[in-house]
Amino acid sequence: MVFRILIKIKPKHSIKSYAIIVIFFAVLQNQKPLNFITYYFISSQTSEAISKRKELLLKEKYLKATQCEYIYDTILIIQGESANKHHMSVYNYSIDTTPFLNTLSHSSNFYKYDIIAPSNQTRFSVPMMFTDADIHSWYEKYSNSVSLITKLKRCGFQTHWISTQSKTGRHEDAITSIAQEADDVVFLANTALQDEIILQHVQNRDTKLTTKQAYIFHISGSHFRYSSRYKDHKLYNNASTIVQEYDNSIFSTDFLLGEILKSFSKNKKTLFVYFSDHGEVVSPDKAGHGYYPSYKDEFDIPFIMYSGIVNPRLRFNENNQKRLNGESINHILEYVIGITQDKNFSYSDTVFSLTPKTKSIIKS
Numbered sequence: 001m002v003f004r005i006l007i008k009i010k011p012k013h014s015i016k017s018y019a020i021i022v023i024f025f026a027v028l029q030n031q032k033p034l035n036f037i038t039y040y041f042i043s044s045q046t047s048e049a050i051s052k053r054k055e056l057l058l059k060e061k062y063l064k065a066t067q068c069e070y071i072y073d074t075i076l077i078i079q080g081e082s083a084n085k086h087h088m089s090v091y092n093y094s095i096d097t098t099p100f101l102n103t104l105s106h107s108s109n110f111y112k113y114d115i116i117a118p119s120n121q122t123r124f125s126v127p128m129m130f131t132d133a134d135i136h137s138w139y140e141k142y143s144n145s146v147s148l149i150t151k152l153k154r155c156g157f158q159t160h161w162i163s164t165q166s167k168t169g170r171h172e173d174a175i176t177s178i179a180q181e182a183d184d185v186v187f188l189a190n191t192a193l194q195d196e197i198i199l200q201h202v203q204n205r206d207t208k209l210t211t212k213q214a215y216i217f218h219i220s221g222s223h224f225r226y227s228s229r230y231k232d233h234k235l236y237n238n239a240s241t242i243v244q245e246y247d248n249s250i251f252s253t254d255f256l257l258g259e260i261l262k263s264f265s266k267n268k269k270t271l272f273v274y275f276s277d278h279g280e281v282v283s284p285d286k287a288g289h290g291y292y293p294s295y296k297d298e299f300d301i302p303f304i305m306y307s308g309i310v311n312p313r314l315r316f317n318e319n320n321q322k323r324l325n326g327e328s329i330n331h332i333l334e335y336v337i338g339i340t341q342d343k344n345f346s347y348s349d350t351v352f353s354l355t356p357k358t359k360s361i362i363k364s
């Protein structure tokens with residue numbers, strides 16, 4: 001019976017119908033329900049890249065710190081989440097969502113940059129911001145490069161990765177591989193995923209450490225659902241719209257940034273850095289990131305640096321004022337910290353829209 005059906009169907013399958021199936025899949029591969037097939041291939045490629053990286057990192061394990069040039073003895077990097085710069089008053093939003101950064105912006109050693117995220121997905125963006133992985137060769141360069149963390153360790157920094165995000169899963173594994181490069185890895189799993197839990201950890205740290213310290217705080221920031229991202233520190237006590245809830249999450253992150261910097265105020269040679277993995281679409285009818293096709297709001301992120309000391313390298317972009325691409329944030333930081341002289345930064349308009357295979361151009 002089955003055989004007869006196959007015989008019957010076979011002649012109807014012309015080249016044209018196969019072509020239609022291929023086009024159909026090509027168009028819908030990033031839409032539900034077909035996107036699970038795309039995710040399967042991406043996940044296995046990523047797992048392979050993580051395994052390759054493991055071997056690379058093993059070789060680093062017993063390397064001794066070498067003599068390095070560097071300007072700072074304390075580095076504070078806050079890797080934000082889903083922060084759209086158009087919702088931050090420090091980037092000219094009309095509502096005062098970032099009072100701490102506004103005040104800090106009056107300091108002479110404060111810098112904010114024009115930049116786009118290289119991807120609208122955390123798991124591709126964060127590795128591009130910390131390793132050599134880039135838009136054109138994500139898997140290969142991710143597999144074959146150590147992150148900024150190892151580069152700092154080579155220079156004698158004690159490194160800390162403090163996260164309020166999840167440790168494992170389809171979205172997290174490539175980032176956890178980077179986190180594990182640090183000397184001290186802490187996942188502050190908390191049910192509400194509120195970032196203020198970081199402050200307890202920072203306040204309880206050993207302040208007598210004499211070696212150079214680098215902290216990376218991977219926060220939950222403004223990830224959906226926004227109303228669960230803040231608690232005590234908010235702009236609207238009774239947020240009634242999704243935009244107000246989102247703005248509350250930005251306000252709460254701004255408070256966190258201020259408290260982190262305050263906790264390290266005794267250290268003068270401090271570099272304080274804040275950027276987001278990607279932006280966010282925030283409107284009553286649409287909210288989130290990881291859209292395909294994507295929206296510009298998913299790529300418009302903040303990138304802010306404040307230095308406790310005068311450092312002319314922070315003005316690296318002053319002459320051309322061109323919009324940067326976040327794929328080279330690690331290279332920018334290496335240059336600003338002083339461990340490299342290389343100023344070859346990315347000003348590309350190309351980004352990943354959802355996956356490394358679906359690239360798009362973000363116009364200025």
Ligand SMILES: [Zn+2]
Binds near residue numbers: 082121
């Ligand atoms: Zn994200």
